[in-house]
Amino acid sequence: MNPRTIWTVFRFECGRAVTFARLSVWVLLGVFPATLLVLVQNNGARLESDGRAAVAMFILIPELLCCMNLLLAAAPLIYAELEGKTWTYLAINPAGKASILLGKYCAAVLFTVVVGWFSLAFSLIVAWPDTEPLRVAAVLAILVPLASLVYGAAYVFIGVIFLRRAMVAAVIYTIISEVLIGFIPALINQLTMQFHLRSLLAKWIGWGLIADPLRMNQQFVSDAPAWQHVVFLLGAAIVFLTGAITLLRRRELTLSVEV
């Protein structure tokens, strides 16, 4: 694994990603949370007070938007090359499958972070929080790359396992793990990414800012130091990526067959 080749792949992927179709998808994804916030406000809900805006933006941006974008960008990362019949050129390259996978992963994460930040800025315009708005913005701005890193790694891992059904498998994983298990009031939800992202939100924003939606059952958010959550999330990302690389190196992938 060579950092320079990872950079080469990353640069190439960034360059070829800039197409009208992709930019359109990103813009649509980016304005989606803000649109929902506007609709909620039009129905009479007051998002600005009691930290509701922060919770709503947390659910819509680091959770929903990042997952949606990564489902498109990270889950089919290898299968897109197989389907596009360009895998052979990468597979027989001495740069190695690990460098290629990491370069593509970094590009997928970057796209997601950029879209996430764009969406956050847009959402803040339509639902500017009453209390400590800059703090809310800063916290969410940090949670976007964290969520992108860990969900991206999880989807890449799933994508290497399932290849042809990568996106379906990633959606199932997200629904079962991040939505269902993530909200079970039991210890098992601490194994989900969402639990740690949620806990970081609560921790960094400050308990006082968080209103009823997340107040404060210890089963839903943890009181542990923030660094523990960050370490868990980054550790999970490393484990997923290591698993994906190991599996990719062992798998025999060709354009005509998968063994």
Added chain:
Amino acid sequence: MLELEAVTKLYGSVIGVNDISLTLSRGAFGLVGPNGSGKSTMLNLITGQLRPTIGRVRVLGESPWNNANVLRQIGMCPEQDVLYPNVTGLEWVRYLLELRGWRGQAATVRATEMLELVGLGAAMQRRMGGYSRGMRQRAKLAQAIAHDPQLLILDEPFNGLDPVGRHAIADVLHQWIAKGRGLILASHVLHEVESVTDSFLLICHGRLLASGSIPEVKSLLAEVPNEISVRCDRPHELACLLVGEKTVDSVRIDDDGAALLLSTRNPAVIFARLPEWISEAGIRVHEMRCADDSLHSLFHSLLQIHRGHV
């Protein structure tokens, strides 16, 4: 250059290649076989994309599986011609060179040279989505040779090329061979292989039927009868004359009754005497065909042996 020891590749219960043993020294070889014969599986084994289920593959002395040292010395032009549509030919070849360790300007210069060599100089700044099939083939060849590999592997490289393009690519390959580099050219079109090399590997149903030069393989066919077709006005009379000849193995009239098909292990004798018989009987011959020295006839005969027809 290449060593396969009792290599078998299974896809579940389907056999990709079956017990192939082979040692090739440096040179140019055509890998010939019908579609589905196992050519691509063999190339995938050689390029380390697949691992043999049984046996051992050695390329340039090492196993190619996850081996950067071997992959660095291999250039591959796969059969599939779908490329990144929104990337220019120059960007793509430069990208693959950079992945192989070439740096910025040197990669750009080298990519430009190679694209010009294959005749894509004028189109290298265009996006590959707008390339014709022949242009994509040229771009694929450029990326395969750009890093100056020791072994070049081409899978159906002439697909989609017009006659001028075929000639140009064949010229590039002749220059490549002249430099003393290794070449494996897979194709199901026999004359394409013949235009580049006279050494070949013939593969069918996952098995290696024969390898070597055309004369070497022909020596395998010493005992295989040659078939001669004579289209004439009285094929039945000619058949009566030939039946008594000891060098003739079999005689039959074709379905439309206008041609005689004879089989012989010694065609030279037949060719020497046929004019005499024809002139004595006053038979008018319209056309005479026989197995020639082309790769096609060798391929046909070897398949007959393999299938137990001969």
